[in-house]
Structure formats: C-alpha cells, structure tokens
Amino acid sequence: MRKSIATVSVSGTLTEKLEAIAAAGFDGVEIFESDLLVCPLPPEEIRARAADLGLTIDLYQPFRDFESVPDDVLTRNLRRAEHKFRLMERLGADLLLVCSNVSPGAIGDDDLAAGQLRLLAERAAEHGIRIAYEALAWGRHVNEYLHAWRLVRLAGHPGLGVCLDSFHILSRGSDPIGIEAIPGEKIFFLQLADAPRLAMDVLQWSRHHRCFPGQGTFDVAGVAEHALNAGYAGPLSLEVFNDHFRQADARRTARDGMRSLIALESTLEHGGPARPIVPTGFAFAELAGTGELGGMLTALGFARTGRHPTKPVELWEQGGARLLLNATGGEPALIAIGLDSPDPAGAVEHAESLLSPVLPRRRGPGEARLDAIAAPDGTQIFFCDDSWLSDFAPDGRAGGEITGIDHVALAQPRHYFDEAELFYRTVLGLSPQPGLELPDPYGLLRSKAMSSPGGGVRMVVNIAQVGAEGVPWQHVALACRDVLAVARRLRAEHPGLLLPIPGNYYDDLEARHDADPELRRLGVLYDRDEDGGEFLHLYTVTVGRVFFELVQRIGGYDGYGAVNAPIRLAVRHSGGG
Amino acid sequence: MRKSIATVSVSGTLTEKLEAIAAAGFDGVEIFESDLLVCPLPPEEIRARAADLGLTIDLYQPFRDFESVPDDVLTRNLRRAEHKFRLMERLGADLLLVCSNVSPGAIGDDDLAAGQLRLLAERAAEHGIRIAYEALAWGRHVNEYLHAWRLVRLAGHPGLGVCLDSFHILSRGSDPIGIEAIPGEKIFFLQLADAPRLAMDVLQWSRHHRCFPGQGTFDVAGVAEHALNAGYAGPLSLEVFNDHFRQADARRTARDGMRSLIALESTLEHGGPARPIVPTGFAFAELAGTGELGGMLTALGFARTGRHPTKPVELWEQGGARLLLNATGGEPALIAIGLDSPDPAGAVEHAESLLSPVLPRRRGPGEARLDAIAAPDGTQIFFCDDSWLSDFAPDGRAGGEITGIDHVALAQPRHYFDEAELFYRTVLGLSPQPGLELPDPYGLLRSKAMSSPGGGVRMVVNIAQVGAEGVPWQHVALACRDVLAVARRLRAEHPGLLLPIPGNYYDDLEARHDADPELRRLGVLYDRDEDGGEFLHLYTVTVGRVFFELVQRIGGYDGYGAVNAPIRLAVRHSGGG
Structure with missing residues (x-):
C-alpha cells in the first residue's frame, strides 16, 4: 500500500521535512497548513520540490470550523475556502481535509451541516478538488466517525467523503467495526496514529502524546483492517503530534514512522502481528x-x-x-x-x-x-x-556460580524512547511491559522492560539523560543460582567491588517484609511480587559506562526490581560507584 | 510564620536538598521517605545535619495505606508503623503524615477507619509521636478533607489530627471554607501547593504539575487564610511534585519557593494580594x-x-x-x-x-x-x-514615528519558566495572561505575557531552548503611530533591515480577513481580536541576540500578535534574520 505522512509529524522547516520524509521512503505527504504558512517557498516551488523528491501531495489540511454555521459565517467560510482551493491548485493537491466544527457557535443540525458540506464539495469540484470530512474527537456536535459518515451520506456529493483517523476513533472508545458500514470509495483518507493510554483531556492528549502505530496501546492495525475490508484503497498515512518528535531529528523520526507502517502492513497481510524471528x-x-x-x-x-x-x-x-x-x-x-x-x-x-x-x-x-x-x-x-x-576455541573451564545473562540494560537518547520500544517489539519480537518513571536525584528516569516469550531475552531501556545530567549507564545482569553465596564471597574477597547500599533501605525493607538480616550485611537488594515471587540482586560499581548486576529469580518472579532502582541511581550519583 | 518545605520539592541528594533549603532561609523541612531511603547517612546524622543548618524536621512522610483494612493487614501495618516510629525517634521527627488509603482492598467503613487510626495514634504516642491524617484527592474512600476530619474527630485521640494540603482540596473543587469547622489545634500540618488548571487525571496532575503558590491558578492563600482563621499555628509548608523542579538547581528552586511563601504571607497579612510598587x-x-x-x-x-x-x-x-x-x-x-x-x-x-x-x-x-x-x-x-x-544631558532632538517602548521580550532558561511568572507577578506587580505554546520548527516554545494595570509595562517571557536548539532571542517592541508609514520608509531605504515574511502568510491572511494588500507589499504582520481591535507589526533582523519589533495597537488591541509568532520563529531559523 502507498504510505504517507503528515508534515507536522517531523521536525524542521518544510524543506527539511520533505527531504527527511522522502529519504525514509514514503510515497506521499499531507501538507500541514502551518508548515506551509511559515515556508518562504511559494506553493509552486513546494510542489516542484516534492515532485523532485518523488513525493505526491496526498492531502492539504486542516480546514476548520466550516460547517453548521449561520448564513453570514457560511459566506465568509466559503470565501476562505475559495482562497484555499486556489492555493491547492498551485500546490497540486486535490484533497482537502475538513475537520468537524469545534466552535461554540456551531449549530447542532445535521441537515444544515450536510447541506453546507455539499455546497463546499460543489465549490471544490469546480477546482477539481475533493473534500474529506473528519470527526474530531472534540468536535462541538460531530465527534464520532459514524456521525461524520451520516452527514457525508446525507450530503450525497461524489466529491465529499470521510477521513478516518485512528486516534479520533480510539481515543473516544468508539468501536471501529462500524467502519465496515462505509463504502470504501467514500473513505477518502485514512490517518493512523497510536497513543499511550492517558487519563487526560482528549485535545491535549492528541496534540502532545500521539505516537507511531506500535508505540502506544491502541489497536491501530484493527482500524486499518476495517478500512481495507470496507474497500479503502488510498494511502496509509501517519499523522502524529508529539512533543518529542517535534524536537527530534527529522530523518530519524521519519524512518521510525516508516518502520511502524511496514510493521503494520505486515500485520495486515498476515492477519496477525508481524512475526519476527524471535531470539531465544x-x-x-x-x-x-x-x-x-x-x-x-x-x-x-x-x-x-x-x-x-x-x-x-x-x-x-x-x-x-x-x-x-x-x-x-x-x-x-x-x-x-x-x-x-x-x-x-x-x-x-x-x-x-x-x-x-x-x-x-x-x-x-x-x-x-x-x-x-x-x-x-x-x-x-x-x-x-x-x-x-x-x-x-574455548577451553571448557566454564563452571561457577553464575548461570547466564538475565538481562541487558541500555541507555536510549532523549526524544527517542518510543523508537526503542517499536524497534525491540517489531525487529526482535519482544513484548514490552508498562513503562516506569523512576525518581533519580536530578529528575525522573523513564524505563521500559521488554522480553521474549519465556524470558530467554530480556532488555531494559532507560532514558540516557535526566535534566542536565547524563545517566548513560549500561549494565549486564547476570543470573546466579545463589546470590547470597556470591555476595558472601565478594564482600569477603572484594569489598570495594559492590555498590554500597544505605542502611536506611534495610530499615524500610524490614518494616515491609520479614527480611533476612543477611541481606543488610551483604548489601543485597530485595523485591517480592504479589504472587510471592522473590528477586534478590546486587550491583557492582561502574567501570566506564558499564556495571554488572547479579540477580536471582525465585518462584516465577518476572520483574526487574524496579522498586529498588532509585537506590541504585542515588548511590551512583553520591559517588558510591 | 514558620516556613517549611518538603524535601521532594527540590532536586539532588538529601544532603544537597537540606543545604539548599537552609540557604533559602526556611525554618524546617518535611523529610520525604524516598529521599531518606536513598541517603547513605543514618537518621542520626541526617538529624545532626539538619540541626547544624538550623532546620527543624517538622514532618516525616508519607505513611501509606494504613487504615480501613482487615485485621491481618492491620497487624502488618502496625508492625510497619513501629519500624517507622523507631526511625523517627532516631531522626528527631515527632509528626508522621498518614495518607488516606488508596488500595482497592480498603474497606469503606468510617468506624473501622477511625478505630484503626486511634490505635495508630495510641501506639505513636508511646514514642512521643503524633499522627497527621490527610485525605489524598484520589483516596479510595477518603478523598475530601472534611471526611478526614470526620474520622479524626470520631477517633478522638489527642495525638491524631488532620494534615491539610491545598492541592488535594482545590484539585477536587472542594470549598476550603469548611476548614474553619476544624479546631485549629486539630490541624496538625498545612501543606501548600499551587497548580495550573489541567484537565487530566488528578494523580498525574499532582505528581508532575504542582508548582509553588502564585505560579498556578489555585487560591492557595485562601486555603491558608481559612486555616489561620481556624487557629492553625504550625508552619506554612510547601510540598511540590514538579518534573521541572526535579531537574532544576536546588538552591534556585528553594529560593523561588521561599519567595512564594513570603508573597503569600504578605497576602495574608494585608488581607489581599501583596502590593508591590508597580512600575508605570x-x-x-x-x-x-x-x-x-x-x-x-x-x-x-x-x-x-x-x-x-x-x-x-x-x-x-x-x-x-x-x-x-x-x-x-x-x-x-x-x-x-x-x-x-x-x-x-x-x-x-x-x-x-x-x-x-x-x-x-x-x-x-x-x-x-x-x-x-x-x-x-x-x-x-x-x-x-x-x-x-x-x-x-539629552539635546532635545527626540521627534519621530516611534512613540515609546510597547513591550520587552526576554528568554528564560529551561526549567525556570514558572519562576519568571512568580517574579514578575510578585516583584513588579504584573498580571500574567494565560501561557501559550507556539510551534517552532524544532519544538514547542512556551511563552507568557504579563502587563501592568493600564499596559504601561508589558513583558513577554519565552523559553530559551527548544529541543537541542537555543532560541535565546530577546526583543524590544517599539510603539509606532503608523507602522505602515514606517514600513514604507524602511522598505525603501533599508530593505535588508526587515525580516522577510513568506507570501504564503499573506495568502492565508487574505483568506481570513479583508487584508490591506499593502501589508503584503511591506511585509507587515496583522492580527485582529474578537472585539475588532487590530495589531500591525513587523520585525527587524537580529543583531547578536536582539531584534526590534515595530507595533501599532488599534482599537484597544491588548495582545502581542502571538498568532504570527510561528512565522517569526520559522523565518529566523531559515536564516532569514
């Protein structure tokens, strides 16, 4: 399928955005109006630039607050639309996204809205332009995609269809199965965005926290599948508003977006999640x-x-x-x-x-x-x-207390945290756990663990910077049969090798659990899950960027001792390792 | 009044926090448990360090999920409490904050809760410790401050009182006037925090977006006033969870917190807002x-x-x-x-x-x-x-098209945006407008305008960094009688002096308004407010860090042309000035 992306999804000037998008292999773009307004190039040159880069201009957007208005406003809005049609002719764009009206003055009257949308489609048709009408999740009266479709059907103009956006549909909890009620040829455009599940105002959620499909918790592929089942034949187009993406390298973001669409397409083709060759x-x-x-x-x-x-x-x-x-x-x-x-x-x-x-x-x-x-x-x-x-040519002397590598933790550059999740999920087939925010003395540290089925491969990704401070540490966690035995030996033979753990930690541990007093003596950290699974672990001091963790999992414990991570972060900052 | 602050409100290790708090002139601290757990110093040394710095330890917190539990959990919780009482003895703290239970297993039974709180207070009294019970805004059953007071009264123990927190009260929209129903001696502690009005889950709001009194939109002074009217005689204590404060310089944050308390105290003393000597x-x-x-x-x-x-x-x-x-x-x-x-x-x-x-x-x-x-x-x-x-000794030659300074815009370091608002509000007596987020090509730019009554002094504060990019620009906006006349002369005589404005901007302006075609010819930007007030403005290129804006306000326009700021930001990044 053709793949597009809205220019708002990546950082930079419009020229930089187009170059990054082309370099990632996209077929087309949605030109976001605010990117065009600030661009010194006239529309004809933007059109030529896109063409030179092999990009089609699939959509121009957004046109706001058009329908469901009194007559005098309609006159002004049609005048405004004529200006945009002329701009689109210069730009070589033939599809305009019209978002459902959000203004308090909008009138809740479907016949009025449909009639005005029809009028707009008629005017657009004179310029060879079609209209894709979209229900914003926070639209004044129209905020459900099936309501938008009802108006489009009522308007009954061949140049008027719907634009579907997975965020607007899924953020409201609407069931996307209704998409299959829409004839494919009336789905003029399909925009895809994922998002983490956040309990906040949907407008703010949409404007700041969207992400690429596979980086959040929405079933974006499900929305796309319903659209395909309905007969949609247009591009899969990413439209993401994300504070990190706005600040990140445009080429890297565009490539990440393309990765998400390739993975999604593969999911659609195989009727299930893409199947990487999962490491064991x-x-x-x-x-x-x-x-x-x-x-x-x-x-x-x-x-x-x-x-x-x-x-x-x-x-x-x-x-x-x-x-x-x-x-x-x-x-x-x-x-x-x-x-x-x-x-x-x-x-x-x-x-x-x-x-x-x-x-x-x-x-x-x-x-x-x-x-x-x-x-x-x-x-x-x-x-x-x-x-x-x-x-x-190993010599076979490989016995000892350590049995293998339990997990590896890497430091991910700022603004690229979502990228890591998508990579490990799609390329290695690991399953992410919910992300954590761990208090470091100088800020909150984002952390996410991912593992293969059965836990043979476990990776933890931490953000590499907190505030002005770099926390670029990586570590290799080694599984032990008996961490206490290892700790006993190390404390006796190499007391400077292990990270010192504050006594206050053990006071608290003993308040919460019947903790073995040897944990305190040996500086071993402890966690217990809700099912009684236990985790014993300790850390070495850091050498360069790297340190080792020794871990022991008991009774099916499947976590990473995250409750103890703030101790490690603080002790390391205190010069303790 | 005595002034305290919770250690969680500033960044750093516990030692760094205490030093910063003392340097800002606070009388005491609330020791936040997670700061103590990661501290390598034993409680006795923390106590000595605080004493050396002239700080009292006014509160230890939080103790969670204690009350409204089945008997077996109560036994465990009392055991946990005994550990904390012993810790507090070592620390020299005699007041423990108990937060209302948030666990799904909590039982909604006031008599049970009150009885268990009484038991806790009895045990605490054996250690010379008192209990301050607080209703968390997201408590399972107890989430209103008057409910907490009902339980405290029901429990009827002299060592049990309430802790009031302005965030928990105001975030739920509770009326703080009910505080005056609580006898002052039963208000054991008063925590103050402000917050911007955000439509989001209250727990996330509380954990990430609290700020110092005067930096948000809550009437924090009103809460304090009711507590004083009730007879509260303890400290005013700041307890702020803020992602920026966690990353900022601890001494600077602590001083900012102290500034907010001084201003708040002045408000309380004068029965109204503190009255700076407002510049004209x-x-x-x-x-x-x-x-x-x-x-x-x-x-x-x-x-x-x-x-x-x-x-x-x-x-x-x-x-x-x-x-x-x-x-x-x-x-x-x-x-x-x-x-x-x-x-x-x-x-x-x-x-x-x-x-x-x-x-x-x-x-x-x-x-x-x-x-x-x-x-x-x-x-x-x-x-x-x-x-x-x-x-x-000016020579009197001061005629011309420019009439005065309209406003000055400064660049504020990252993490210190809230500080600027509090400064200009309390020190200069300016009134802030709602903050804006303006799209820069490399991220969102936070911006806030503030003005004196009558508009004689207008300041705009912009964040000085977006993404990795510095946007350290400052500017002086000069008021003109006739911006078009100035622009005509400048375009003719000094065409390279003015920032070039993209033609696409004017295409859009003409779609929205009956714009004078001369605006486009002269590169003058335009805004219109809802009451028909108009704003004409243009920018010079930058010299070093600074540029000039020429502005003309017509018909009572009171804004700053923020709608046009993204044009300026993008053109400047494009090397246009």
Missing part, C-alpha cells in the same frame, strides 16, 4: 575495555577461556554466561549483544526490512559468519547460531 | 553593542541625543522611546530595562524582601542614583524616577 537467549555480551573490566570479571568468578584468532577479543565464561572483552579501545562500555537465533540470516533480513542498519562485518578465513544490526542506541546486535563460539 | 512605564532599554546596533537604530529613526558623563553609554531617542547603547562589550544583547517607578527605593526594598538580588551600582559624583535588581534571566532591572535622564 543471550549468546554473549561484548564489552570494550580490558584491564579493569578483566579484573572485575575475574573477581566475579569469570575465567578467560578463549581468544579470537584474528581480533583483539577475549572470551570470558562462567556457567552459561559468556562475555567478550574487546581491546579495540575507548571507554569501557557495552558495545554489542549476541542473541541466539533460530535463523540468523532470516533475522537480519527481517531487521533490514524494518529499516534497521545492517552492519558490515569483516570475516577472517574459516571464521564464523556473524550477522549484525545496529540497535537504536548504536549497540550492535548479532544474531548467532552455535558456530560463533568455535572461533574462540 | 518603560524609562529605557539598555543594549550591549554599539556599531551595528547604532546603525540599525539610525535606520529606525533614532538619534543619539546624549552620552553618559563617565560610562561608555549613549542615549538614543525617538519620541518617548529611549534606548541606551553600552559599549562595555560582548555580543549585542539586551542587558537592562529601566522602569518608571513612583518609588524607586521602595521598589528595590520590596524586590529585596522577595529575595531578588539587588545589584551594586557605582555612581559618579553628581550622577543620578539608580536602583537595580536582577531579573530571573539575569537582565538588570532599574527602577527610575526622572533624574536618570539628566546624566545624559
């Missing part, structure tokens, strides 16, 4: 840095069990946990994640189809092939079968 | 920079009419508009505003009482005294009588 577990985590990190790994019980034949990369193992230390240089940081994949080549192909950058990878003779993409924060993600390990 | 007009605007700015002023019709005897400052005049050019150096920028004041010394004294920094000012022999303070963005504000002008 962590093959490895790769860290830049050697000396200090090597020391920490040794203290944690890891052994260096192999070396790459041609690259300055060492394999460190303990139980099922495999870490690579890469001596290429730079600040100690997590630089790559290896995921066990049932079909590495297919996984890369799927990621590429969703516009993820595929990374070039040099391979020595006889070395394993490794397929990699870049995650939104720049971390490399490798899709692995068993062959990668043979490169390192 | 602009005496001058002072700009750093000479050559390029001087050229622009000459082009605008200003003449250099005087020089300061000892400083590198020139007086430029036209009609009633006086600008000072200061050659001290630095990027061309607006550095000071002179305001006509009926009592300059009194105005500075008032500003100082509200914690505004008073600026030292050297004065030559025989020179006029100038009293100045610093505005929140650092701009100097001088309070002037007529004598300042004599320093410059």
Whole structure:
C-alpha cells in the first residue's frame, strides 16, 4: 500500500521535512497548513520540490470550523475556502481535509451541516478538488466517525467523503467495526496514529502524546483492517503530534514512522502481528575495555577461556554466561549483544526490512559468519547460531556460580524512547511491559522492560539523560543460582567491588517484609511480587559506562526490581560507584 | 510564620536538598521517605545535619495505606508503623503524615477507619509521636478533607489530627471554607501547593504539575487564610511534585519557593494580594553593542541625543522611546530595562524582601542614583524616577514615528519558566495572561505575557531552548503611530533591515480577513481580536541576540500578535534574520 505522512509529524522547516520524509521512503505527504504558512517557498516551488523528491501531495489540511454555521459565517467560510482551493491548485493537491466544527457557535443540525458540506464539495469540484470530512474527537456536535459518515451520506456529493483517523476513533472508545458500514470509495483518507493510554483531556492528549502505530496501546492495525475490508484503497498515512518528535531529528523520526507502517502492513497481510524471528537467549555480551573490566570479571568468578584468532577479543565464561572483552579501545562500555537465533540470516533480513542498519562485518578465513544490526542506541546486535563460539576455541573451564545473562540494560537518547520500544517489539519480537518513571536525584528516569516469550531475552531501556545530567549507564545482569553465596564471597574477597547500599533501605525493607538480616550485611537488594515471587540482586560499581548486576529469580518472579532502582541511581550519583 | 518545605520539592541528594533549603532561609523541612531511603547517612546524622543548618524536621512522610483494612493487614501495618516510629525517634521527627488509603482492598467503613487510626495514634504516642491524617484527592474512600476530619474527630485521640494540603482540596473543587469547622489545634500540618488548571487525571496532575503558590491558578492563600482563621499555628509548608523542579538547581528552586511563601504571607497579612510598587512605564532599554546596533537604530529613526558623563553609554531617542547603547562589550544583547517607578527605593526594598538580588551600582559624583535588581534571566532591572535622564544631558532632538517602548521580550532558561511568572507577578506587580505554546520548527516554545494595570509595562517571557536548539532571542517592541508609514520608509531605504515574511502568510491572511494588500507589499504582520481591535507589526533582523519589533495597537488591541509568532520563529531559523 502507498504510505504517507503528515508534515507536522517531523521536525524542521518544510524543506527539511520533505527531504527527511522522502529519504525514509514514503510515497506521499499531507501538507500541514502551518508548515506551509511559515515556508518562504511559494506553493509552486513546494510542489516542484516534492515532485523532485518523488513525493505526491496526498492531502492539504486542516480546514476548520466550516460547517453548521449561520448564513453570514457560511459566506465568509466559503470565501476562505475559495482562497484555499486556489492555493491547492498551485500546490497540486486535490484533497482537502475538513475537520468537524469545534466552535461554540456551531449549530447542532445535521441537515444544515450536510447541506453546507455539499455546497463546499460543489465549490471544490469546480477546482477539481475533493473534500474529506473528519470527526474530531472534540468536535462541538460531530465527534464520532459514524456521525461524520451520516452527514457525508446525507450530503450525497461524489466529491465529499470521510477521513478516518485512528486516534479520533480510539481515543473516544468508539468501536471501529462500524467502519465496515462505509463504502470504501467514500473513505477518502485514512490517518493512523497510536497513543499511550492517558487519563487526560482528549485535545491535549492528541496534540502532545500521539505516537507511531506500535508505540502506544491502541489497536491501530484493527482500524486499518476495517478500512481495507470496507474497500479503502488510498494511502496509509501517519499523522502524529508529539512533543518529542517535534524536537527530534527529522530523518530519524521519519524512518521510525516508516518502520511502524511496514510493521503494520505486515500485520495486515498476515492477519496477525508481524512475526519476527524471535531470539531465544543471550549468546554473549561484548564489552570494550580490558584491564579493569578483566579484573572485575575475574573477581566475579569469570575465567578467560578463549581468544579470537584474528581480533583483539577475549572470551570470558562462567556457567552459561559468556562475555567478550574487546581491546579495540575507548571507554569501557557495552558495545554489542549476541542473541541466539533460530535463523540468523532470516533475522537480519527481517531487521533490514524494518529499516534497521545492517552492519558490515569483516570475516577472517574459516571464521564464523556473524550477522549484525545496529540497535537504536548504536549497540550492535548479532544474531548467532552455535558456530560463533568455535572461533574462540574455548577451553571448557566454564563452571561457577553464575548461570547466564538475565538481562541487558541500555541507555536510549532523549526524544527517542518510543523508537526503542517499536524497534525491540517489531525487529526482535519482544513484548514490552508498562513503562516506569523512576525518581533519580536530578529528575525522573523513564524505563521500559521488554522480553521474549519465556524470558530467554530480556532488555531494559532507560532514558540516557535526566535534566542536565547524563545517566548513560549500561549494565549486564547476570543470573546466579545463589546470590547470597556470591555476595558472601565478594564482600569477603572484594569489598570495594559492590555498590554500597544505605542502611536506611534495610530499615524500610524490614518494616515491609520479614527480611533476612543477611541481606543488610551483604548489601543485597530485595523485591517480592504479589504472587510471592522473590528477586534478590546486587550491583557492582561502574567501570566506564558499564556495571554488572547479579540477580536471582525465585518462584516465577518476572520483574526487574524496579522498586529498588532509585537506590541504585542515588548511590551512583553520591559517588558510591 | 514558620516556613517549611518538603524535601521532594527540590532536586539532588538529601544532603544537597537540606543545604539548599537552609540557604533559602526556611525554618524546617518535611523529610520525604524516598529521599531518606536513598541517603547513605543514618537518621542520626541526617538529624545532626539538619540541626547544624538550623532546620527543624517538622514532618516525616508519607505513611501509606494504613487504615480501613482487615485485621491481618492491620497487624502488618502496625508492625510497619513501629519500624517507622523507631526511625523517627532516631531522626528527631515527632509528626508522621498518614495518607488516606488508596488500595482497592480498603474497606469503606468510617468506624473501622477511625478505630484503626486511634490505635495508630495510641501506639505513636508511646514514642512521643503524633499522627497527621490527610485525605489524598484520589483516596479510595477518603478523598475530601472534611471526611478526614470526620474520622479524626470520631477517633478522638489527642495525638491524631488532620494534615491539610491545598492541592488535594482545590484539585477536587472542594470549598476550603469548611476548614474553619476544624479546631485549629486539630490541624496538625498545612501543606501548600499551587497548580495550573489541567484537565487530566488528578494523580498525574499532582505528581508532575504542582508548582509553588502564585505560579498556578489555585487560591492557595485562601486555603491558608481559612486555616489561620481556624487557629492553625504550625508552619506554612510547601510540598511540590514538579518534573521541572526535579531537574532544576536546588538552591534556585528553594529560593523561588521561599519567595512564594513570603508573597503569600504578605497576602495574608494585608488581607489581599501583596502590593508591590508597580512600575508605570518603560524609562529605557539598555543594549550591549554599539556599531551595528547604532546603525540599525539610525535606520529606525533614532538619534543619539546624549552620552553618559563617565560610562561608555549613549542615549538614543525617538519620541518617548529611549534606548541606551553600552559599549562595555560582548555580543549585542539586551542587558537592562529601566522602569518608571513612583518609588524607586521602595521598589528595590520590596524586590529585596522577595529575595531578588539587588545589584551594586557605582555612581559618579553628581550622577543620578539608580536602583537595580536582577531579573530571573539575569537582565538588570532599574527602577527610575526622572533624574536618570539628566546624566545624559539629552539635546532635545527626540521627534519621530516611534512613540515609546510597547513591550520587552526576554528568554528564560529551561526549567525556570514558572519562576519568571512568580517574579514578575510578585516583584513588579504584573498580571500574567494565560501561557501559550507556539510551534517552532524544532519544538514547542512556551511563552507568557504579563502587563501592568493600564499596559504601561508589558513583558513577554519565552523559553530559551527548544529541543537541542537555543532560541535565546530577546526583543524590544517599539510603539509606532503608523507602522505602515514606517514600513514604507524602511522598505525603501533599508530593505535588508526587515525580516522577510513568506507570501504564503499573506495568502492565508487574505483568506481570513479583508487584508490591506499593502501589508503584503511591506511585509507587515496583522492580527485582529474578537472585539475588532487590530495589531500591525513587523520585525527587524537580529543583531547578536536582539531584534526590534515595530507595533501599532488599534482599537484597544491588548495582545502581542502571538498568532504570527510561528512565522517569526520559522523565518529566523531559515536564516532569514
């Protein structure tokens, strides 16, 4: 299907917006009036610019407060419309979006409204222009899409149809199945936007918190499916008002929007969610840095069990946990994640189809092939079968208290948080948990956990900046059989390695639970879920950007100890690690 | 009255918070539990630190979900309470805030709730601790302050009283007059917070958008007044949850909070709003920079009419508009505003009482005294009588098309927008208009206009950053008798001086109004209010950080042409000035 996007959805001047939209591979645009008004180019040049970029102008919008008005206002509104028709001729746009009237002076009379819409359609037709009428969720009298359709049918003009917008439909809780009552040829346009579920005024919700399909909680694909079932044949068009998108890089936002439409189209084609090739577990985590990190790994019980034949990369193992230390240089940081994949080549192909950058990878003779993409924060993600390990010729000394990688936490740049969720959801097939806002001493930290079915792969994405402060920390959480045993050994042998936990935390823990006094002695954090599942965890100090967490899940605990995250954030700011 | 603040209201570690709060002159604090839990200091040391800083610990909070519970939960909750009582003994706090239960399992039975609260008060009394019970606006059964008082009276224990919070009372629309039904000695604590009027879920509203009294739309002073009428003798305590405050400088936020309490106290003492010495007009605007700015002023019709005897400052005049050019150096920028004041010394004294920094000012022999303070963005504000002008010995050549300074627009640092409103409201006595969000190509720009009675002084504050982009522009708007005449002359003589306005703007203007075609030819912007008042304005290009606007108000127009601001923002980003 053709894919469009409203210019208001990305940042920049109109020229920058068009370039970003074209670069992301869209077929067309909706020109948002406020973008045009501030543009120094005349409409003819905007038209030529779009054409040069291979973009059609699918819609001009919005035309407001037209219908359901007294005669004198109608005269003024028709005059206003004539001006816009002439503008659209210059622009080469032949479809005008008319939003239902929101003014207090609007008259609640369907016959009046339909008659005036018909008149508008007649005038528009003289310019070869058609009218798409949309029910705004906060329209004065018309705020349900079926009401808009009733007026369009009543008006009975071939140049008048409806515009459907998933936000306006779903934010009001309307059932989109009624879309199938509308003949496809009378659905002139379909706008798609998702949104998180927020209990707030719908106008503010719409103006500030829309997001791309798959980034919120609405069933946007369901709306599109009903429109297709009705016979809609126009473009899928994104129309998103979002405070972060307004501030973000236009090319990155446009690409993210395109990713959302590709995923949505795939959902429509397969009659269900797009099916990525879901990774089953962590093959490895790769860290830049050697000396200090090597020391920490040794203290944690890891052994260096192999070396790459041609690259300055060492394999460190303990139980099922495999870490690579890469001596290429730079600040100690997590630089790559290896995921066990049932079909590495297919996984890369799927990621590429969703516009993820595929990374070039040099391979020595006889070395394993490794397929990699870049995650939104720049971390490399490798899709692995068993062959990668043979490169390192491990020596088999891999026993220990740690059994594997439980989860990996990455820092996501500001304004790109929604992007991360869409990426992990569509490219890796992870399921997001509800987002959290965690109090850091210098602001609220947004955090979201995502996991594969069964929990083999768990990722946490944190926002990388709070206020003026960077919180760029990444961490690798290692699963342990017995965290208390590990903590006992570490406190005895390497007391400086672990993040100190305030005694006040344990006073509170003991007020809430019958907490084992050893938790306090060992500096181990504790959480319990509603079903009695338990989580024991502790943190190392930070090396460069990275630290380790040691975790133990008991009784089906499926969280990440988020209740304790503020402790970690504050202690780290206090210079405690 | 004693003044307190909850530690959650400012950013930082608990130690940083206490230092900032003490530096702002508060008498006491409410220790917020989450700040204590993450603090590495034991309670005894926190107590000592507060004492060293001269702060009393007036309250410990919150204790949640205690009352209206089944017996087994009560047992656990009492155990939890005992832990907190012991903590409070170590901390030296003798008042515990108990919030009304929000859990779905709470039982709606007043007798049960009152009985359990009595039991809690009895246990607390054994530790010398009293309980302040508060109705959260989103409490499960108890969410009105009079309901909380009913339970407290029913419980009948001397160690149990209510805590009143202006946000919880006013956000629900409850009438605070009922406070006077509560005996003053049973009001154990009074928390004050303001908020903008937002149509959203009250919990989210409370957690993210509270602000200091005078920064929102609530009648916070009214709540305090009723409490004082009832006989309340405890502290006025600020408890604000605000996403910006969490990220802002703690000392600055604390000082701003103190300013709000001083202003509120003054309102209470005078039985009405605090009465600053309101300036009546602009005496001058002072700009750093000479050559390029001087050229622009000459082009605008200003003449250099005087020089300061000892400083590198020139007086430029036209009609009633006086600008000072200061050659001290630095990027061309607006550095000071002179305001006509009926009592300059009194105005500075008032500003100082509200914690505004008073600026030292050297004065030559025989020179006029100038009293100045610093505005929140650092701009100097001088309070002037007529004598300042004599320093410059103006030559009287001051005729021209421009009649005076209409308004001045300043750029306010991010996170400090609410601070500016409180400053201009309380220190200068200006009345704010509702805030606006204006679309800039790279984000939404917050803007707020404020004016003195009669409009002699008008200030606009814009946020200085949008996204990653700085929009640090300041401007001086000059009132003209006939903007079109000025524009005609400037377009003819200095065509490069004026900001180019896109033709698309005029296409739209002509669609909306019978616009004079000369507006387009001259690049003059236009607005019309609902009463037919008109506003004609145009902008110069920017020199350094500063530009000029030429404005003409017709028929009582009282706005600032905000509808046209997005044009200016976009053109400036497009390199058009």
